[in-house]
Amino acid sequence: MHFNNICRDVELFLRGLKLDLPELFPAPRRYRPAPVRGRRTSGLPPAARRNAKRIIVARVKHWAGLLNVDYNRVAIKDQRTLWGSCSGRRNLNFNWRLAAAPPEALDYVVIHELCHLREMNHSKKFWALVGLACPDYAARRRWLKENYAALRHPDTAALLLPKAAAGE
Numbered sequence: 001m002h003f004n005n006i007c008r009d010v011e012l013f014l015r016g017l018k019l020d021l022p023e024l025f026p027a028p029r030r031y032r033p034a035p036v037r038g039r040r041t042s043g044l045p046p047a048a049r050r051n052a053k054r055i056i057v058a059r060v061k062h063w064a065g066l067l068n069v070d071y072n073r074v075a076i077k078d079q080r081t082l083w084g085s086c087s088g089r090r091n092l093n094f095n096w097r098l099a100a101a102p103p104e105a106l107d108y109v110v111i112h113e114l115c116h117l118r119e120m121n122h123s124k125k126f127w128a129l130v131g132l133a134c135p136d137y138a139a140r141r142r143w144l145k146e147n148y149a150a151l152r153h154p155d156t157a158a159l160l161l162p163k164a165a166a167g168e
């Protein structure tokens, strides 16, 4: 018995059936993670963007030192539904709106992403790491959830403009 051959035969049979009866084989649903809007920081004035990056990078540096983790690059993004993310290449991405959030909320997301550089998952071990740096992380998470709409408001960008330019 060659199971591989049987599998192959079944596969070929199903492939043929799919061509004959496409309605039985709907296109597979693609899992789509939260949309990431690459480099688009639509409507965000460059000065506000620079300011957001400065604020966020300062916290990343601070916490990376305390948590003793190395990261590669920090990018500021205009993600619709994500506050932050990190990649296997140790690049960190943060939503620019965090720069306009209370420092506790920003720090929570920074800590969360930096802890992923140690634990690339949301296991108990991961949350224990987050909890060490940020014992009240649950409240900070809740704040972000509850104030999501407020931070999505178009006026948020104005909060990040340098003072002199803000009143123009």
Ligand SMILES: [Zn+2]
Binding pocket: 112, 116, 121, 122
């Ligand atoms: Zn996470």
